[in-house]
Amino acid sequence: MAGLKSLAKDTAIYGLSSIVGRFLNWCLVPLYTAMFAASEYGIVTYIYSIVALVMIILTYGMETGFFRFANHDRYKDPEEVYTTSLTSLAVTSALFVAAVLAFIDPLSGALECGGHPEYIGIMAVTVAIDAFTALPFAYLRFRKRPLRFAALRLINIGLNIGLNILFILICPWLMKQAPQIVDGWYDPGFGIGYIFLANLISSGVMMLLLIPEIFRRPWRFNWPLLRSMLSYSFPLLILGIAGIMNQTIDKILYPVLVQDPQEAMHGLGIYGANYKIAIVMVMFLQAFRFAYEPFIFAKDKEKGDNRLQSYADAMKYFVIFALIIFLGVMYYLDVIRHFISSDYFAGLKVVPVIMLAELFFGIFFNLSIWYKLTDKTIWGAWFSLGGLAVTVGLNILLVPQFGYMGCAWAALACYTSMMIASYFIGRSRLAVPYQTGRIIGYFGIAAVLYAAGIAVDTGSSWADMLLRTPLLLLFIYTVLRLEHIDPRSFAKIICRRRRPA
Numbered sequence: 001m002a003g004l005k006s007l008a009k010d011t012a013i014y015g016l017s018s019i020v021g022r023f024l025n026w027c028l029v030p031l032y033t034a035m036f037a038a039s040e041y042g043i044v045t046y047i048y049s050i051v052a053l054v055m056i057i058l059t060y061g062m063e064t065g066f067f068r069f070a071n072h073d074r075y076k077d078p079e080e081v082y083t084t085s086l087t088s089l090a091v092t093s094a095l096f097v098a099a100v101l102a103f104i105d106p107l108s109g110a111l112e113c114g115g116h117p118e119y120i121g122i123m124a125v126t127v128a129i130d131a132f133t134a135l136p137f138a139y140l141r142f143r144k145r146p147l148r149f150a151a152l153r154l155i156n157i158g159l160n161i162g163l164n165i166l167f168i169l170i171c172p173w174l175m176k177q178a179p180q181i182v183d184g185w186y187d188p189g190f191g192i193g194y195i196f197l198a199n200l201i202s203s204g205v206m207m208l209l210l211i212p213e214i215f216r217r218p219w220r221f222n223w224p225l226l227r228s229m230l231s232y233s234f235p236l237l238i239l240g241i242a243g244i245m246n247q248t249i250d251k252i253l254y255p256v257l258v259q260d261p262q263e264a265m266h267g268l269g270i271y272g273a274n275y276k277i278a279i280v281m282v283m284f285l286q287a288f289r290f291a292y293e294p295f296i297f298a299k300d301k302e303k304g305d306n307r308l309q310s311y312a313d314a315m316k317y318f319v320i321f322a323l324i325i326f327l328g329v330m331y332y333l334d335v336i337r338h339f340i341s342s343d344y345f346a347g348l349k350v351v352p353v354i355m356l357a358e359l360f361f362g363i364f365f366n367l368s369i370w371y372k373l374t375d376k377t378i379w380g381a382w383f384s385l386g387g388l389a390v391t392v393g394l395n396i397l398l399v400p401q402f403g404y405m406g407c408a409w410a411a412l413a414c415y416t417s418m419m420i421a422s423y424f425i426g427r428s429r430l431a432v433p434y435q436t437g438r439i440i441g442y443f444g445i446a447a448v449l450y451a452a453g454i455a456v457d458t459g460s461s462w463a464d465m466l467l468r469t470p471l472l473l474l475f476i477y478t479v480l481r482l483e484h485i486d487p488r489s490f491a492k493i494i495c496r497r498r499r500p501a
Contacts, residue, residue, distance in 0.1 A: 028164055029276045033341035035168055036192060038273075042265030044192050045272030046255065047119065049248035050111060051127050056244045058096055058131035061236030062089060063138045064372065065229045070142055078142065083219040084226050086135050093128040100124035122196045129203040136213035152209055160202035167194035235377035242384030246391050246414050250399075250407035253392070257399040271404035273340045274347035277329070278354035284325055285362045311432045315366045319439050320479050322359045323446040327475060329355060331453050331468040334461035353408040360415040367422040370430035379425065387418040442479070449475050 032041055062085045070078035100107060101121060108117035140149040171186045190197075207214075245252075251268060258264035329336060330352055337348055364383070371379040391414040398406025426432075453468040479485070 027339070028161060029273060030339050030341065031164065031168060032195070033273055033344055037266075038269030038343065039265040040192055040269070041273060042267070042269035044195055045251055045268050046265070047111065047123060047196070049251040051123055052244050052248050053241065053252075054096075054127050055131055056240040057237070058093055058127065059089065059134050059240075060092075060230075061233030061240060061377075062229065063134055064236050065233035066135060066138055067142060068232060068372070068375075069225070069229055079217045080220045080222055081225065081229075082135070082139055082142075083217060084222045085229065086132075086214065087219060087221050088226055088230075089132050089135055093132045096131075097124055097128045116193060119193055119196055122193070122200050126196070126200045126203050129200075129207050133203070133207050133210055136210040139213055139216075152206065155209065156202050156206045159205055160198050163198035163201055164195065167198060232375065232377065235379075235381040238381035239377065239384045242381065242388040246384065246387050246411070246418075249388070249391055250395050250404075250410060253395050254399060254404065254407065257395065258403070267404050270344050270347040271350065271407060273344040274350050275354055277333075277336060277339065277348075277351050278358060281322065281325055281329075281355045281358040281362070284322060285358060285365065308430075308432050311366075311369055312434045315363070315432075316435050316439060318362060318366055319359075319442060320483075322362055323442055324472070324476060324479075326352075326355050326359060327446060327450060327453070327472050330450060331472055332465055334465060347404060350405060350408040353405075353412050357408070357412040357415045360412070360419045364415060364419040364422055367419065367426055370422075370426035370432070374429055376429065379422075383418045383422050386421065387414040390414045390417050438482070445478060446475060 032044065036044075066081060066085050070081045101124070104117045104121055104124075108120045111120060137149060137152070140146075140152075167186075171182050172188060174182045175186065175188060251272065254268050254271070255264040258267060333348065333351065337345060368380055371377055391410050394410035394413055395407060398409060400406075402409070423434075449471045453471050456464050456467045458464055458467070
């Protein structure tokens with residue numbers, strides 16, 4: 001139980017940086033949707049979809065590989081594992097930037113930015129920095145320093161938000177009121193490019209702040225070790241590529257599947273903005289992942305059934321919290337929707353579908369321990385490739401007829417198939433005693449309460465939300481009763497300070 005308490009504590013701290021940070025970034029969405037047309041925001045959505053894919057390629061599974069080998073009995077020096085991984089990422093990130101800058105004109109044309117190749121150059125440097133600094137952040141998680149991790153993440157996000165406000169709101173105002181202040185360096189025609197520039201500056205500052213972790217020890221490079229790590233991580237790279245494509249391929253394919261380019265970017269902008277509402281589930285999943293990966297690899301060193309029970313309990317509580325988040329967002333969507341401009345409200349129907357899809361992806365992530373702990377990471381690649389086939393096939397089939405709603409249904413089908421396949425295949429590889437019946441029961445209770453809440457329609461949004469609140473409290477109360485949880489003792493788990501080692 002102590003391990004689960006530690007997991008809950010770390011998830012809460014990582015969640016602070018992830019949830020608060022994502023929420024603050026989320027607050028930029030109304031700014032973007034108010035200041036830029038849907039077609040312009042569609043370009044931002046499109047470029048960041050490409051960036052997400054490139055980020056996976058440039059980290060090529062080294063975060064998980066680092067955790068595995070730093071905890072491996074064969075390698076006694078985690079610092080050597082760390083610096084070997086860091087050297088590899090430094091070289092590949094530098095080569096990526098050089099390649100992009102060498103071919104920037106054809107690349108900018110292919111990525112719908114022919115008039116602004118600087119967008120591509122800025123984002124290439126940004127994603128290279130982020131790929132390199134991913135490992136120092138992983139090192140902080142390995143050393144169980146969630147407070148520094150959270151502080152750096154929040155600084156990064158706060159700086160990014162401040163720069164966005166400066167470039168998108170303050171500078172245009174100064175151009176009208178006191179143009180001499182910004183004439184020499186601000187260009188109103190750069191438009192959405194300032195979103196990318198703010199990202200670059202904040203990432204650069206973050207790399208400077210991570211210097212203590214980057215140069216913590218003299219760099220040592222072990223080529224045989226790197227070969228072993230690459231062998232372990234390569235299937236994770238395939239998994240990561242397929243996984244991120246499952247999240248972004250709909251946005252990449254959408255302009256291809258919709259014939260009118262202007263209509264395509266307009267629809268993509270609406271879809272991307274409403275996708276941001278569902279990001280609440282992604283925030284929770286990311287916070288959980290940051291704490292869970294170090295937890296499972298450290299727990300794997302223990303023997304006996306206790307570790308397997310810990311994995312099963314982690315799955316159950318993940319599902320419970322995810323369902324609470326799902327119900328909360330859907331019950332109060334009438335307020336949450338105002339984070340985007342009313343011009344984008346037509347896409348709100350994708351929110352429940354995307355949130356459920358992300359919840360199923362979280363369950364798939366929990367299930368992935370069986371192939372990570374048994375070093376059968378190739379299975380993760382097969383699951384993700386299978387999911388990718390579902391995503392691409394359904395997008396091609398559904399988008400021409402149903403538009404961006406087809407993207408949402410394809411995402412749900414993808415993660416459902418991956419979750420089911422991993423569960424049934426993994427049962428014979430690692431006998432984790434998941435409480436499947438109880439988890440399905442919680443889904444059933446949540447489904448009934450969701451239907452009841454959506455059926456409430458008094459004509460007043462505030463009255464509707466007031467009537468739905470007891471339904472949310474009923475779900476929480478039911479969970480507490482069935483799990484025999486005292487809310488006061490649970491709060492102590494979250495709030496208790498970690499004792500110094």
